[in-house]
Amino acid sequence: MGVIMETKDVTVSFGGHVAVDQVSVQILERKFTSIIGPNGAGKTTFFNLLSGQMKPTNGSIYFKGADVTKRSATERTRLGIGRSFQITNVFPNLTVFENVRLAVQSQAKVRYQMFAHFNQYKQFQEKTDEILALVFLQDKANSLAMNLAHGEKRKLEIAMLLALETELLLLDEPTAGMSLEEVPAIIDVIHEIKQQGNRTIVLIEHKMDMIMGMSDEVLVLYHGELIAKGTPNEIVHNEIVQSAYLGGGG
Numbered sequence: 392m393g394v395i396m397e398t399k400d401v402t403v404s405f406g407g408h409v410a411v412d413q414v415s416v417q418i419l420e421r422k423f424t425s426i427i428g429p430n431g432a433g434k435t436t437f438f439n440l441l442s443g444q445m446k447p448t449n450g451s452i453y454f455k456g457a458d459v460t461k462r463s464a465t466e467r468t469r470l471g472i473g474r475s476f477q478i479t480n481v482f483p484n485l486t487v488f489e490n491v492r493l494a495v496q497s498q499a500k501v502r503y504q505m506f507a508h509f510n511q512y513k514q515f516q517e518k519t520d521e522i523l524a525l526v527f528l529q530d531k532a533n534s535l536a537m538n539l540a541h542g543e544k545r546k547l548e549i550a551m552l553l554a555l556e557t558e559l560l561l562l563d564e565p566t567a568g569m570s571l572e573e574v575p576a577i578i579d580v581i582h583e584i585k586q587q588g589n590r591t592i593v594l595i596e597h598k599m600d601m602i603m604g605m606s607d608e609v610l611v612l613y614h615g616e617l618i619a620k621g622t623p624n625e626i627v628h629n630e631i632v633q634s635a636y637l638g639g640g641g
């Protein structure tokens with residue numbers, strides 16, 4: 392099984408505070424990895440390291456075998472690492488369909504450097520339809536992006552990442568801030584992408600129960616350290632994890 396991303400002893404210190412402490416992990420290609428841990432465990436900081444928003448104080452980061460430690464977030468996006476909140480180019484006054492189609496087109500231009508002729512245009516439309524179906528947004532295709540509910544906006548962001556042919560999706564608490572009714576829909580989207588099987592998903596989650604059914608591998612951070620990794624079943628039965636969550640006092 393291939394390793395798509397790897398960290399070796401990455402550490403981030405803020406002044407004297409070590410937010411991520413010598414973390415070495417391997418993210419397996421086309422698998423679903425979840426990162427869990429209590430408040431302040433270092434999950435978001437660790438994601439910032441993977442996406443390039445932040446550089447480690449020490450240690451190295453590899454993507455498909457290449458050292459990307461010094462690569463910017465933009466360069467990493469181009470390499471195929473995509474983080475949902477990075478999608479700043481959602482145009483509020485365009486429809487859902489137009490937004491995704493523009494992302495599909497921009498990706499095609501990067502790859503082939505050509506203008507969209509009629510046939511290509513049709514291909515763009517088809518690809519856009521496919522992606523909207525995958526994230527269950529077909530019925531909102533003609534809605535303006537600005538009129539979407541919060542959960543639908545998150546789906547649109549994921550659609551944009553898919554349009555940009557992101558190989559590694561970094562999803563930072565995708566259900567955060569959602570109403571209870573919206574949560575199942577986003578979980579369905581993630582399931583669907585996992586089901587397709589051609590992408591690697593890394594997801595940060597606070598709520599353990601949400602990721603247990605979906606994850607191939609779970610990484611547990613606690614006070615910046617990787618205290619456990621394993622299958623969901625191994626993690627729920629891991630005593631160190633149990634005490635970190637229940638008795639460790641965050």
Ligand SMILES: Nc1ncnc2c1ncn2[C@@H]1O[C@H](COP(=O)(O)OP(=O)(O)OP(=O)(O)O)[C@@H](O)[C@H]1O
Pocket residue numbers: 405408409410428429430431432433434435436437597
């Ligand atoms: N820019 C920063 N400057 C100083 N300290 C920071 C900064 N960002 C994070 N921290 C600290 O680093 C630690 C890890 O924070 P981080 O946000 O990565 O944790 P988390 O696991 O994502 O938490 P949560 O689940 O609450 O989002 C915390 O103690 C936090 O206060």
